[in-house]
Amino acid sequence: xxxxxxxxxxxxxxxxxxxxxxxxxxxxxxxxxxxxxxxxxxxxxxxxxxxxxxxxxxxxxxxxxxxxxxxxxxxxxxxxxxxxxxxxxxxxxxxxxxxxxxxxxxxxxxxxxxxxxxxxxxxxxxxxxxxxxxxxxxxxxxxxxxxxxxxxxxxxxxxxxxxxxxxxxxxxxxxxxxxxxxxxxxxxxxxxxxxxxxxxxxxxxxxxxxxxxxxxxxxxxxxxxxxxxxxxxxxxxxxxxxxxxxxxxxxxxxxxxxxxxxxxxxxxxxxxxxxxxxxxxxxxxxxxxxxxxxxxxxxxxxxxxxxxxxxxxxxxxxxxxxxxxxxxxxxxxxxxxxxxxxxxxxxxxxxxxxxxxxxxxxxxxxxxxxxxxxxxxxxxxxxxxxxxxxxxxxxxxxxxxxxxxxxxxxxxxxxxxxxxxxxxxxxxxxxxxxxxxxxxxxxx
Amino acid sequence: xxxxxxxxxxxxxxxxxxxxxxxxxxxxxxxxxxxxxxxxxxxxxxxxxxxxxxxxxxxxxxxxxxxxxxxxxxxxxxxxxxxxxxxxxxxxxxxxxxxxxxxxxxxxxxxxxxxxxxxxxxxxxxxxxxxxxxxxxxxxxxxxxxxxxxxxxxxxxxxxxxxxxxxxxxxxxxxxxxxxxxxxxxxxxxxxxxxxxxxxxxxxxxxxxxxxxxxxxxxxxxxxxxxxxxxxxxxxxxxxxxxxxxxxxxxxxxxxxxxxxxxxxxxxxxxxxxxxxxxxxxxxxxxxxxxxxxxxxxxxxxxxxxxxxxxxxxxxxxxxxxxxxxxxxxxxxxxxxxxxxxxxxxxxxxxxxxxxxxxxxxxxxxxxxxxxxxxxxxxxxxxxxxxxxxxxxxxxxxxxxxxxxxxxxxx
Numbered sequence: 001x002x003x004x005x006x007x008x009x010x011x012x013x014x015x016x017x018x019x020x021x022x023x024x025x026x027x028x029x030x031x032x033x034x035x036x037x038x039x040x041x042x043x044x045x046x047x048x049x050x051x052x053x054x055x056x057x058x059x060x061x062x063x064x065x066x067x068x069x070x071x072x073x074x075x076x077x078x079x080x081x082x083x084x085x086x087x088x089x090x091x092x093x094x095x096x097x098x099x100x101x102x103x104x105x106x107x108x109x110x111x112x113x114x115x116x117x118x119x120x121x122x123x124x125x126x127x128x129x130x131x132x133x134x135x136x137x138x139x140x141x142x143x144x145x146x147x148x149x150x151x152x153x154x155x156x157x158x159x160x161x162x163x164x165x166x167x168x169x170x171x172x173x174x175x176x177x178x179x180x181x182x183x184x185x186x187x188x189x190x191x192x193x194x195x196x197x198x199x200x201x202x203x204x205x206x207x208x209x210x211x212x213x214x215x216x217x218x219x220x221x222x223x224x225x226x227x228x229x230x231x232x233x234x235x236x237x238x239x240x241x242x243x244x245x246x247x248x249x250x251x252x253x254x255x256x257x258x259x260x261x262x263x264x265x266x267x268x269x270x271x272x273x274x275x276x277x278x279x280x281x282x283x284x285x286x287x288x289x290x291x292x293x294x295x296x297x298x299x300x301x302x303x304x305x306x307x308x309x310x311x312x313x314x315x316x317x318x319x320x321x322x323x324x325x326x327x328x329x330x331x332x333x334x335x336x337x338x339x340x341x342x343x344x345x346x347x348x349x350x351x352x353x354x355x356x357x358x359x360x361x362x363x364x365x366x367x368x369x370x371x372x373x374x375x376x377x378x379x380x381x382x383x384x385x386x387x388x389x390x391x392x393x394x395x396x397x398x399x400x401x402x403x404x405x406x407x408x409x410x411x412x413x414x415x416x417x418x419x420x421x422x423x424x425x426x427x428x429x430x431x432x433x434x435x436x437x438x439x440x441x442x443x444x
Numbered sequence: 445x446x447x448x449x450x451x452x453x454x455x456x457x458x459x460x461x462x463x464x465x466x467x468x469x470x471x472x473x474x475x476x477x478x479x480x481x482x483x484x485x486x487x488x489x490x491x492x493x494x495x496x497x498x499x500x501x502x503x504x505x506x507x508x509x510x511x512x513x514x515x516x517x518x519x520x521x522x523x524x525x526x527x528x529x530x531x532x533x534x535x536x537x538x539x540x541x542x543x544x545x546x547x548x549x550x551x552x553x554x555x556x557x558x559x560x561x562x563x564x565x566x567x568x569x570x571x572x573x574x575x576x577x578x579x580x581x582x583x584x585x586x587x588x589x590x591x592x593x594x595x596x597x598x599x600x601x602x603x604x605x606x607x608x609x610x611x612x613x614x615x616x617x618x619x620x621x622x623x624x625x626x627x628x629x630x631x632x633x634x635x636x637x638x639x640x641x642x643x644x645x646x647x648x649x650x651x652x653x654x655x656x657x658x659x660x661x662x663x664x665x666x667x668x669x670x671x672x673x674x675x676x677x678x679x680x681x682x683x684x685x686x687x688x689x690x691x692x693x694x695x696x697x698x699x700x701x702x703x704x705x706x707x708x709x710x711x712x713x714x715x716x717x718x719x720x721x722x723x724x725x726x727x728x729x730x731x732x733x734x735x736x737x738x739x740x741x742x743x744x745x746x747x748x749x750x751x752x753x754x755x756x757x758x759x760x761x762x763x764x765x766x767x768x769x770x771x772x773x774x775x776x777x778x779x780x781x782x783x784x785x786x787x788x789x790x791x792x793x794x795x796x797x798x799x800x801x802x803x804x805x806x807x808x809x810x811x812x813x814x815x816x817x818x819x820x821x822x823x824x825x826x827x828x829x830x831x832x833x834x835x836x837x838x839x840x841x842x843x844x845x846x847x848x849x850x851x852x853x854x855x
Contacts, residue, residue, distance in 0.1 A: 073575050076595045077661060090591050091579040 001120065003205055004034050006149070008045050011116035013136060014126035015049035015109070016056035018315075019153050022181030023123050024049050024060065024107070025067050026210050032103040036082050047106045048115040057109040067182060068103045072096040117143045123175075125153040128284055133157070134165030141168055149199050151175040155226050156288040158219050159192035170194035173203050176223060178431040179277075180319075186431035187212040188223050213430050220417045221292035224427045226285050227417050228438065229273070230298060231408045233282060236260060236270040237302040239397070250336045250345045251354045253325065255397070257333070258358070263398035264405075265383065267367050267433045272333055275313030275324030279306050305339050359392025370435045380435065384442035402443055409438040449553045450689055450699040450854050451546075451681050454810030455486025459640040459677040459798025461570050469570060473676070476511045476568045477519055479800075483564050483678035484523030491560065491682050491692040494526025498558035502534045503545030503565040504802035505840075509580040510571050520562070527562075538584035539751060540840030541565060542679070542805025543847025547707050549683030559688035565806030566678035577674050581801065584841040586712045596663060599671055601842045602752040603663035608719040609754065610665060613769045621772035622753040623653035626669045626795060628781050629750070633792030635823040640673055640798035653753075669795075670753040677800035679807040689854075696854035700813050700834065704736025704850040712844050720769075722755070725762040725839060728846035732835070736850035740764050743786055743850075744831040745815050747808035749839040750793045756780075759837055760788075787825045790815060805838035805847060812836060816853045 010027060014020035028047050035045040051057050072079060076092050079099055083089045089098055108115065113136065116122055122140060124133060137150055150172040152162060159174040166172075174190025187207050191200055207214045217223040222230055240252035247255060257269030274282050283303045290298040306325055313324020321328045327335035327344045335344035355361075363386070365379050373379060387395055409424040418424045425437025436442070457479055460467055467473075474482075480502070488494055500520040507513045517532035537544040542565030549561035569577055575595065582590050582597035594600025610618055627649040633639035646652055653669040662668065682692070689696055706728035717723060733740060740763055748763070750756030757771040765786060766774035774780070780788040791797045791811050794804060812834035814820040816827060827834075834851040 073573065074661075076575055077659075080595050084592075087591065090587075091582075092575050092595050093579055096575075 706731030
């Protein structure tokens with residue numbers, strides 16, 4: 001079966017979710033672009049958007065329409081050529097409208113798993129639970145005469161476990177998009193022990209056509225992205241505890257969030273990033289990794305405590321930030337949740353005391369000014385040279401954080417999760433928008 | 445000419461759009477009627493009010509699509525109640541609509557049906573994104589060519605002209621000249637508070653404008669700095685007779701006198717005979733200078749139609765300031781700069797001041813009025829005594845509708 005034939009009948013499981021709808025969008029556009037080639041005229045292309053409720057699926061078409069509109073406006077120069085033969089489409093406006101229609105026409109929303117029984121390819125972006133995933137996979141596999149291929153978006157469960165659990169005999173691969181899939185350039189591709197070579201070749205082609213940056217990861221729970229992020233969380237949470245002698249919990253969270261953002265020149269502090277992903281999601285990924293990684297304990301009491309009090313973070317459907325470990329106004333943290341009083345404490349209340357304890361901060365370049373800069377390396381070298389010799393508590397904590405982040409990176413290489421140090425850096429640079437990779441020589 | 449015709453009391457709104465700090469495409473902005481009213485009232489206030497006005501003309505290109513509005517002449521009574529029940533007309537000739545509005549006013553004064561004509565030119569284009577703007581502006585070309593044209597139709601047309609010019613006369617030097625054109629436009633705009641690029645603070649404008657064109661996302665031979673921007677704006681001026689001047693109580697020394705013009709059309713269905721030449725522009729300027737009884741060497745400043753930098757370059761050749769094929773040298777030698785031989789587009793032109801399409805022709809007249817009467821503020825250039833004339837070139841479509849006017853200071 002050719003690449004294009006494979007994409008003639010596709011299903012996305014969990015299509016109404018944040019990751020699922022993004023995968024649906026990218027796949028719909030890829031399928032539409034294939035279907036619009038002259039040689040494919042008359043061929044049917046079907047993309048099932050499968051999820052558990054009609055209510056959730058109702059928003060999917062709206063989302064697709066808005067996103068395809070943006071995309072089409074950007075590629076109208078090329079689209080005019082695609083529709084060159086359509087005498088009735090003259091204005092850009094008409095061409096863009098037709099393209100949106102052609103993309104959305106491929107998509108059938110459905111709440112029935114049976115819709116996937118005719119598909120050649122199945123994307124999965126459902127709940128991070130091994131049993132649910134394997135039961136759906138085996139149901140589809142047993143009833144689908146085409147021996148479909150499965151692309152799972154799991155960010156933590158080993159693919160081989162899914163393969164064996166569902167009896168797929170290598171017809172599965174980990175294809176881990178970053179959030180949101182339509183924007184994030186990074187994809188982690190994870191082969192299971194028996195993944196079919198032709199399936200992997202297809203995955204590479206698909207990623208290439210979507211213009212994604214591919215990083216291969218070994219099939220170890222958490223892979224590279226969460227492998228680093230989760231251990232980063234554990235470290236920051238442990239630091240908050242260690243600071244407990246001189247800092248209250250709230251002060252400690254503020255301090256580590258500031259260290260991990262401003263001192264480390266990252267786009268977000270660690271606690272803001274936890275909220276961005278969701279306290280519940282982070283906690284869940286940790287438990288999955290903990291379950292599969294026997295030689296290491298991955299457990300975060302701080303997150304559990306927040307979760308027990310109903311503090312979840314995550315995002316509203318419009319993409320704005322919900323309150324979590326931190327409270328937000330216009331997307332910026334303004335307060336910190338105190339589990340002891342079950343109330344938020346304004347950052348402005350504690351900031352002067354904590355900043356004083358952290359001591360004078362070396363002049364750090366803001367992440368935004370560094371990340372796209374051509375002289376990035378030079379700016380960072382200058383900054384880290386200052387950080388290297390600074391004696392304030394903040395500088396000491398920051399150096400330890402940088403060293404720990406590098407250690408996590410190296411651990412991922414040494415334990416065989418990542419193929420190279422460069423791959424680890426690519427994931428953090430591309431998937432987490434860091435200004436520099438964790439494995440570096442800035443501190444010498 | 446059978447009687448003297450003057451222009452007085454010019455007024456420009458801000459040219460609003462990207463580049464202006466106060467512009468926010470996501471927020472509601474003033475509508476078409478507000479631009480018309482601001483400009484109209486700006487001129488009326490200088491001539492003693494609506495009671496002085498005999499007739500009104502409004503130039504506009506495509507409000508029917510940008511604003512879903514036609515019947516624009518009926519906005520004059522909205523400008524001022526004193527204009528109710530007075531004759532008014534709307535004229536259209538794509539980006540030359542403003543120039544045609546001036547011509548209509550001039551002819552009313554010559555026909556002695558009016559002593560004072562209020563002329564407004566307006567366009568409010570930021571109602572849609574640039575990609576749809578391109579659809580609307582494509583109406584300035586022959587619609588039957590739209591289907592096979594570029595997504596950005598007019599940038600595509602002028603990119604083709606630029607491509608032919610590069611091939612014939614060399615690419616590198618021409619691209620440098622176009623970058624210089626951009627720099628001059630922005631530097632002039634910085635001196636004019638109503639200009640869209642007034643707040644532009646980029647240091648090295650020429651390197652910015654040397655950005656390599658990218659045919660995949662835009663057009664093959666031009667980049668975005670070669671293009672005038674999407675603008676909202678209006679300009680107004682009064683076209684008056686000697687008697688009109690007296691009626692308004694304005695001395696001729698505060699007016700400019702129309703001493704000649706060239707107005708003409710070329711077949712919209714025809715492709716240019718020579719893409720490296722603006723043939724209709726050439727004819728129109730020739731006619732304007734001849735009817736004024738002057739040569740181009742007597743021109744002290746000119747406002748010309750640089751909807752694209754390449755159009756500016758070709759216009760230098762069409763006027764005859766530069767020989768054919770020598771436009772790039774002419775620009776690079778500094779002749780078009782504000783301290784050059786003939787300062788061009790002293791408030792930024794279409795690239796720097798802005799290009800509210802239907803308003804541009806009127807804006808050109810207002811700039812010449814300011815320059816010749818010494819009221820151009822920071823943007824003032826020296827008008828040499830032996831070259832006292834101001835020239836405008838206003839073009840609609842791809843060298844199709846042309847209005848070129850020659851002015852001198854009134855006395």
